[in-house]
Amino acid sequence: MTTTAETLPMLLEEIEVVAVERLSPSFVRVVFGSPALADLGVDGPLYDQRIKLIFPNAAGRLPSMEEADESWFATWLDIPEQERGAIRTYTVRALRGTGVDTRLVVDFVLHGEGGGSGPGGDWAAHAEVGQRLITLAPRRGVPFGGIEFAPGTAKRMLLVGDETAVPAVAAILECLPPSARGATFLEVPVAGDVLPLDCPSGVEVHWLPRDGASRGVAIHAAVLAHLGEEPAAPVVDEIDPELWETPTYSSSGEDVDVAVRAVGHDFDDLYAWIAGESSMVTGLRRAMVKDLGIDRHQVAFMGYWRRGVAMRS
Numbered sequence: 588m589t590t591t592a593e594t595l596p597m598l599l600e601e602i603e604v605v606a607v608e609r610l611s612p613s614f615v616r617v618v619f620g621s622p623a624l625a626d627l628g629v630d631g632p633l634y635d636q637r638i639k640l641i642f643p644n645a646a647g648r649l650p651s652m653e654e655a656d657e658s659w660f661a662t663w664l665d666i667p668e669q670e671r672g673a674i675r676t677y678t679v680r681a682l683r684g685t686g687v688d689t690r691l692v693v694d695f696v697l698h699g700e701g702g703g704s705g706p707g708g709d710w711a712a713h714a715e716v717g718q719r720l721i722t723l724a725p726r727r728g729v730p731f732g733g734i735e736f737a738p739g740t741a742k743r744m745l746l747v748g749d750e751t752a753v754p755a756v757a758a759i760l761e762c763l764p765p766s767a768r769g770a771t772f773l774e775v776p777v778a779g780d781v782l783p784l785d786c787p788s789g790v791e792v793h794w795l796p797r798d799g800a801s802r803g804v805a806i807h808a809a810v811l812a813h814l815g816e817e818p819a820a821p822v823v824d825e826i827d828p829e830l831w832e833t834p835t836y837s838s839s840g841e842d843v844d845v846a847v848r849a850v851g852h853d854f855d856d857l858y859a860w861i862a863g864e865s866s867m868v869t870g871l872r873r874a875m876v877k878d879l880g881i882d883r884h885q886v887a888f889m890g891y892w893r894r895g896v897a898m899r900s
C-alpha cells in the first residue's frame with residue numbers, strides 16, 4: 588500500500604472499496620475505506636466538495652505515491668500515459684464514521700448507451716470490494732478548495748444538474764438549513780434513476796428523466812419556466828469544454844467584477860448553482876446571463892464533462 592508523505596497539505600492516498608451498491612440503472616455507489624481517511628474532512632459543510640480519483644492502468648496497477656511531494660502532479664504526468672492510469676474528478680457524496688473507520692462515499696454515473704467509454708465509468712461498472720484507487724482529497728484543518736456552492740445571503744436557491752451533478756446536489760441539499768427555500772432541477776437518464784433526497788421542505792425538487800429524449804432540452808425549458816420565461820430551446824453558439832464560472836472565477840478570463848443587472852425581473856434574492864454536461868450548462872448560461880441579465884455574481888456555472896471528450900483530470 589502506498590502512503591502519502593505526511594507533510595502533504597492534502598490526502599493523496601490509496602483507498603480500498605469496502606462496499607458497492609447499485610442504486611439505480613445509472614448510479615453505482617462505492618464506499619471506500621482506509622486508515623488514512625481518518626484525516627479526511629473539511630472545516631464546515633461538505634456541500635459540493637470535489638475530489639480527484641486516480642484509476643489503475645490497463646494492467647490494473649496504480650502508480651506509487653510513496654515519495655509524493657507538492658510536485659506530485661508533474662511527477663505523475665511524467666509517467667508514460669499507459670502506465671500512470673487516469674485521473675478524474677468526483678464528488679464526496681458523503682462521509683460516514685470517524686477515525687480509521689471513516690468511509691468515503693462516491694456515487695458514480697454509468698455512461699450507459701450512447702455514452703462514450705472512459706476509465707472512470709468503466710471502473711465503476713465493474714467495481715468490486717477489495718479494489719483500490721488513489722484519492723486526492725481534503726485533509727481536515729488544511730484549506731483545500733473544491734467547494735463552489737456559496738450562496739452568501741441569497742434567500743432563494745436554484746440548483747440545476749444532470750446525472751453527474753446529482754451527487755453534488757444531493758450533498759448540498761443535506762447541508763442546507765431547514766428554512767432554505769428554492770428549487771432543484773435534476774436531469775437523469777431514466778425514470779428509475781430518481782433517487783430519494785433529504786431536502787428542506789421549502790425546496791421543490793423536479794426530476795427530469797430523459798427516457799430517450801435529447802440531453803439538456805427539457806431541463807433548459809423547465810429552468811426558464813421557473814424563472815418566469817417562455818420555455819425555449821437552448822441556444823448554444825460555442826461550447827467551452829472548460830466552462831467554469833463562479834462569482835470569483837471565469838475560465839474564459841472574463842472580468843468577473845462586471846455586474847449586469849436584470850431588466851424587468853427580480854432575481855436579487857437568487858443564488859443559482861448549475862453543473863453538468865458543458866452544452867447544457869453553456870445554454871443556460873447564455874439564457875440566464877445574456878438574455879435575462881442575471882448578475883454573474885449570483886450564479887456558478889460548471890461544465891462537469893463534455894460529450895465526446897475524455898477529461899484530462
Ligand SMILES: Cc1cc2nc3c(=O)[nH]c(=O)nc-3n(C[C@H](O)[C@H](O)[C@H](O)COP(=O)(O)OP(=O)(O)OC[C@H]3O[C@@H](n4cnc5c(N)ncnc54)[C@H](O)[C@@H]3O)c2cc1C
Pocket residue numbers: 637675676677678679693694695696697698699701702703704705706707708709751752754755890891892893894895896897898899
Ligand atoms: C467537480 C466535478 C464533480 C463531479 N462529480 C461526479 C460524481 O460525483 N459522479 C460522477 O459520475 N461524475 C462526476 N463528475 C463527472 C466526471 O468527472 C466525468 O463524467 C468524467 O468524464 C468521467 O470520466 P470517465 O473516465 O468515465 O470518462 P472520460 O474518459 O472523461 O470520457 C470518455 C467518454 O465518455 C463520455 N462521458 C463522460 N462522462 C459521461 C457521462 N456521465 N455520461 C455519458 N458519457 C460520458 C465523454 O464524453 C467521452 O466521450 C464530476 C465532474 C466534476 C468536474
